Amino acid sequence: MPEPEMTAKQISEDLLDRSGKGLMTGNFDLFAPCFALPHRVVSFDGERDLTSVDELRQVFDGVRKHFAERQVTLLHRTCVSAAFLDADTAQATHETRLIARTTIVQQPYPVLSILRRIGGVWQVARSEYAIVDAPSHSKTLGTAH
Numbered sequence: 358m359p360e361p362e363m364t365a366k367q368i369s370e371d372l373l374d375r376s377g378k379g380l381m382t383g384n385f386d387l388f389a390p391c392f393a394l395p396h397r398v399v400s401f402d403g404e405r406d407l408t409s410v411d412e413l414r415q416v417f418d419g420v421r422k423h424f425a426e427r428q429v430t431l432l433h434r435t436c437v438s439a440a441f442l443d444a445d446t447a448q449a450t451h452e453t454r455l456i457a458r459t460t461i462v463q464q465p466y467p468v469l470s471i472l473r474r475i476g477g478v479w480q481v482a483r484s485e486y487a488i489v490d491a492p493s494h495s496k497t498l499g500t501a502h
Contacts (some may be wrong), residue, residue, distance in 0.1 A: 365439035368472055368479045369449035373434045376481075380424070381432050385417055393473055393480040400486045400499030419497035424455065426493075427463060431456040437467075445474040464490045 363371070372391045379388025389410060396407040398416065407413050424432070433456060439449035449470050455463045471483035488495040 365441050365447040366436050368447060369436040369439045372481055373451055377432050377434055380420060385414060388417055389413055391481055393475055393482040397483040398498050400488060400495040402496045402499035405499060423494045423497060427455060428457040429455045430458055447472040
């Protein structure tokens, strides 16, 4: 008997888990497969299309630098909603908390993501970040370097 399909929330949580582990450990090879290229990133500082692994790496490195500056020891992301738009597309929203030891170091922020199944693999194709209190973090995501 075939295994049942994953729910949209399970898909989102899997991508959050793998990409989060990649970010926190500095493992770009774990992080990168979670994202489709091109990948649209939207923040209050603008929109950009990441079209290459090098551009994705720039964002990865910029976010890791921000985490280091804030002394982030825990990246806590929770999927708050997820639903299929069609058989190969889902929309998910998660909340991110950046924690240094026991202190939240940045206001929690929501992220809306479009997830797509491409060649049988689920990846994040679009991310919209609502970061209000960390301009350097928002700029890292929404503007070209």
